[in-house]
Structures are given as structure tokens and as C-alpha cells.
Amino acid sequence: MRKPLLIAAALGVAWASPAPAPxxxxxxxxxxxxxxxxxxxxxxxxxxxxxxxxxxxAVLEALREEGAHATFFLVGEQIGQREIAAVVTIIAGVAVxxxxxxxxxxxxPRDAGLVITLGMLAALAILPYAVGTLVRCPTALLxxxxxxxxxxxxxxxxxxxxxxxxxxxxxxTAWTAxxxxxxxxxxxxxxxxxxxxxxxxxxxxxxxxxxAIPVLLAPLVGGESWGGTPLNGAVLGAALGIVVAxxxxxxxxxxxxxxxxxxxxxx
Numbered sequence: 001m002r003k004p005l006l007i008a009a010a011l012g013v014a015w016a017s018p019a020p021a022p023x024x025x026x027x028x029x030x031x032x033x034x035x036x037x038x039x040x041x042x043x044x045x046x047x048x049x050x051x052x053x054x055x056x057x058a059v060l061e062a063l064r065e066e067g068a069h070a071t072f073f074l075v076g077e078q079i080g081q082r083e084i085a086a087v088v089t090i091i092a093g094v095a096v097x098x099x100x101x102x103x104x105x106x107x108x109p110r111d112a113g114l115v116i117t118l119g120m121l122a123a124l125a126i127l128p129y130a131v132g133t134l135v136r137c138p139t140a141l142l143x144x145x146x147x148x149x150x151x152x153x154x155x156x157x158x159x160x161x162x163x164x165x166x167x168x169x170x171x172x173t174a175w176t177a178x179x180x181x182x183x184x185x186x187x188x189x190x191x192x193x194x195x196x197x198x199x200x201x202x203x204x205x206x207x208x209x210x211x212a213i214p215v216l217l218a219p220l221v222g223g224e225s226w227g228g229t230p231l232n233g234a235v236l237g238a239a240l241g242i243v244v245a246x247x248x249x250x251x252x253x254x255x256x257x258x259x260x261x262x263x264x265x266x267x
Contacts, residue, residue, distance in 0.1 A: 018031055045070040051074055056072075082249060086250035089249065093239045096235065096242070102224055105222070117220075125146075143193050145185070146189040151209045152182055157214075160176060
């Protein structure tokens, strides 16, 4: 299981690779991202996240004094101790899963169980697009589709690693292309859900599925045995429960409830 986790981490780094482009010209050139505005006489000033009760007004005052304009990308949510504790709980659960997982996982059996399982996850990822337009798709279905796509990608990472170790590069290419298509659908579903409800309502649910799906599938269809893990898999099960508890704390926090209630009031 450690190898898939490392592959998933590498995919995460690749996903975030465009972030340094504004301060790293080689990355911007490779990705063909413009670093300058068409108007050479000025610059575009942007601020991410917030609003902050003290920081945002101070920035606005400084802009007003200089007669300058800026674009603010606001999250509209304030993170408190409960949210921080929830995130720490999730991280702790993931760390235990990574440390208690079998060091020598078995090879994934290529059988009907694997085909059915991957088919069901792919169907869940595609389902939001099968019920009609995304605008009319229920938010819960979008979140489930995004979580299923991420969970499928995390599980298939082990399968891709096995093919790569055996030098079956055609299979690696085929699986990578298929997973990439599913992940793109998941990203679109998650982005659509984020336009409707608070990020702290969407992200925890997707994260829980992303972690739980590959962990639960590993002993079921992934050829992995928990018999040699601490307490015969009890530690892994408890760690997964800790992750779910952290997600529950985050999803049920007063911050989330207040934001969602405010959004519903606006509609």
C-alpha cells in the first residue's frame, strides 16, 4: 500500500505544479502560462483566500490610499480550532494507515471481482453526467462522483505500479489514460459542487472517499492480507475510523453550518 500512497503523492505534486509558475519562469514557459499582462504599464494585483477580520480591511485601506485596484479571490470561511483539530485527526489517521499497512502487499488478482469493482467506481464517477446537465445534478451526487473518481485513481495507482515494475508499458499507458479521463470527470464534478456549497462541506467528503476506498478495497480485491498487520488489521480499521471521525468533525463544524445556512438564505 505504501507504493500507491507514494504514487498518489507524486500525482498530487504534479497536479499542483503550475502553482510556482508566477515566480518560476521555466515552469511558466514549459506550461505556456503568461507571466505578464498585455498592458506593459501596469501589473495585476490579486489576493487569495479570506476575508480576514483584520488583514482584509488593512489591505483595502492601503489600496485606497494608493488609488490602486486589486482582485480578491475570497473563500468566505473562517477556520477555527475545531476545524484545525479535525484536519489533525485526519492526518493522524492517514499516518497510522501508512505505517500499519502491509510492507509486502500481494499482487492484484485480475479477476471478475476487480472488473466489477472498478466498473462500479467508474459508473459512480460518470453518473453525474448521465442524469442530465451538471446544473440540474444533485450536489450529493456530484460529491459522490468526485470521491469515487479519486478513490478509483488511488486504487489503480497500485495496478499501474505493478505493470510498470513488470515492464508492461502499454498497459501502464492504457490504465493511466483511462484513470486520467475519470479523474478529469471527478474534478469537474467537485468544482461544480464547490460552486454550490462551502468548500468545507465538499472537500472532507471527497477526501474521506479518496482514503477509504483504496484502503477497504485492498484486502477485498487488491490481493492484500491484513493478517500480518498489527492486531490482524484492527489498527488499520481503527485508523480508518479516525479518518472518518475527523471528516465528520470537519463537515459538522459550526463554521460549515453557518456558511451553508447563509447560502441557503440567499437563495
